[in-house]
């Protein structure tokens with residue numbers, strides 16, 4: 196939704212065809228055992244020269260947009276290691292997933308990281324092969340390449356042997372759960388590969404101290420390995436307790452909150468008096484978004500240790516989260532402040548308003564109102580499950596923007612989706628408790644495996660993650676206020692957002708061009724508000740792509756093809772059924788209309804109105820049933836002009852026409868008079884310009900019917916809240932301009948178009 200989809204861009208299609216041809220050529224070798232395999236030493240030598248060249252190239256070429264190819268999907272291994280048989284490299288067959296087997300491999304080179312972490316590995320026969328690992332984490336505490344160190348030993352479950360893009364033969368591992376790194380004392384490691392573990396190393400205290408050193412030095416993952424080893428050799432309850440406490444801290448730092456909680460959580464039962472245990476359990480619960488449990492643990496902690504200042508701070512933070520989660524009580528001002536930093540990730544909870552997930556006929560599941568809701572009401576204010584920031588600052592080396600190409604679905608996106616796949620894979624791998632919420636999301640026709648844990652390890656399917664993202668990802672502006680204030684030129688330039696977010700609850704909202712809700716963003720928070728009054732039981736919809744009257748029915752559907760459905764809303768239905776000659780007539784009238792506005796001696800307003808009346812006649816169905824998308828924009832132009840000419844009555848007339856074209860029904864006490872008190876009986880399509888329209892009405896009424904100002908202002912605020920997410924900043928943005936227009940003669944239309952943050 197509003198991402199930069201380049202699937203139909205020529206360069207992308209060419210790239211795609213080249214890759215497809217390479218895949219087809221490779222598939223011809225399926226099942227063959229290559230006879231021209233290079234020796235291990237030859238592979239190592241070639242790799243090392245490439246390694247040096249690539250390092251130099253990467254240092255020079257930081258700013259290029261990288262390409263990421265999603266290979267044809269295959270399932271992760273769900274076999275227990277005990278049920279797999281060992282396989283030697285010489286037995287590998289090309290383009291084959293060796294189901295029922297595993298390979299035991301030792302690393303022979305340093306790792307090279309591009310989109311995958313690559314190195315040369317050997318088996319016990321001293322045969323070598325290239326190993327490519329995808330979706331490896333790349334964060335502050337452990338680079339993906341850290342595991343791939345010289346002499347480390349791993350098991351690749353059900354290995355996939357293939358011809359790589361450089362023509363070499365190699366093993367490709369897309370699923371993080373398909374690779375198991377063995378600890379140095381693992382019995383599976385052949386004796387000839389095993390470094391001797393000394394008696395000293397078998398001492399729990401020594402291992403713990405070494406773990407502490409690693410933790411202090413920032414080698415957090417290594418610290419976890421030492422603590423885990425220490426626990427194996429620990430003989431006393433108290434010793435294990437300390438080691439677990441330390442491992443809990445290390446896991447917290449690694450973002451492995453489930454594990455951190457498991458170690459620290461035990462402390463709430465068996466080590467009732469452990470301050471650190473309580474604290475680390477609370478921290479883990481906070482990061483997992485389990486704020487009520489976090490609150491309860493902090494209360495227990497403070498009952499035992501009333502002077503713990505850190506716990507008091509945490510408690511106050513958690514109480515804020517609970518107010519957000521339970522009552523939708525958000526401080527938007529604080530959120531804007533936090534959204535100024537990079538990346539704009541906010542410390543906020545998710546609020547689920549009066550909505551719930553239910554079956555939606557013909558559309559899978561959808562989000563429905565649980566009670567009557569008014570336009571502007573908050574339905575969701577949701578923290579992203581995953582959020583990948585694309586720093587658009589010129590030449591920024593940390594920008595994660597790449598071209599993601601899915602060879603199976605024929606789709607290409609520019610943005611941060613490739614990183615989002617890794618982020619989500621890693622998040623679930625580290626925190627299996629978070630898996631069900633994500634794996635329940637819509638993923639088209641992809642058939643995932645049913646097991647989620649094998650040998651105690653979570654099974655994470657990279658291809659399921661990719662398909663789920665492609666159906667549910669949102670392109671995100673830093674804030675919707677920022678994009679609301681864009682000039683029309685900037686708006687035209689922006690094809691789609693490169694920053695993207697995944698929001699579990701908002702993902703259940705189905706599309707309609709004639710939608711009744713709108714989403715907005717403040718950093719990694721998505722705000723969904725009703726844009727119409729919705730009776731209980733109404734399905735909430737928003738548009739995946741903004742409806743556009745200038746494109747054909749076929750093009751509209753093409754824009755939605757990624758989601759695998761055809762939109763059958765009233766706007767699309769009418770677009771489809773309107774006869775070609777009617778469309779041609781409408782287009783010709785619109786062309787004349789543009790001419791009337793661009794008249795050299797100033798706009799010919801009378802002609803413009805005549806033409807607009809003629810265009811209205813080309814619609815056979817009332818705007819209340821099907822919004823008239825070609826009309827609101829020119830009527831808004833007229834409203835701006837009339838207001839700037841101090842022809843307020845005309846501005847009110849045309850302003851109301853803007854709203855009527857969008858499907859609004861405005862009920863007046865005296866239907867024959869535009870100066871009669873009114874109210875919105877039915878809200879129409881909520882385009883951003885609805886806010887400006889109401890502000891025009893507000894300022895125009897100030898001159899001709901001041902008693903109606905308040906109402907127009909109130910509606911402007913509701914529209915603003917729906918479009919931007921909140922109305923705390925309304926006064927600063929529009930309120931000020933409206934006053935300047937009313938009392939200082941400022942041209943409102945001009946001022947609105949030149950507003951900035």
Ligand SMILES: C[S@@+](CC[C@H](N)C(=O)[O-])C[C@H]1O[C@@H](n2cnc3c(N)ncnc32)[C@H](O)[C@@H]1O
Pocket residue numbers: 557558559560561636637666667702703704705706707757758759760761762763
């Ligand atoms: C973001 S998900 C929305 C939730 C989804 N319906 C579910 O069951 O989880 C997008 C998918 O919903 C379905 N969908 C959304 N809007 C639709 C519509 N107007 N008509 C039919 N299917 C729709 C499509 O299958 C689409 O790929």
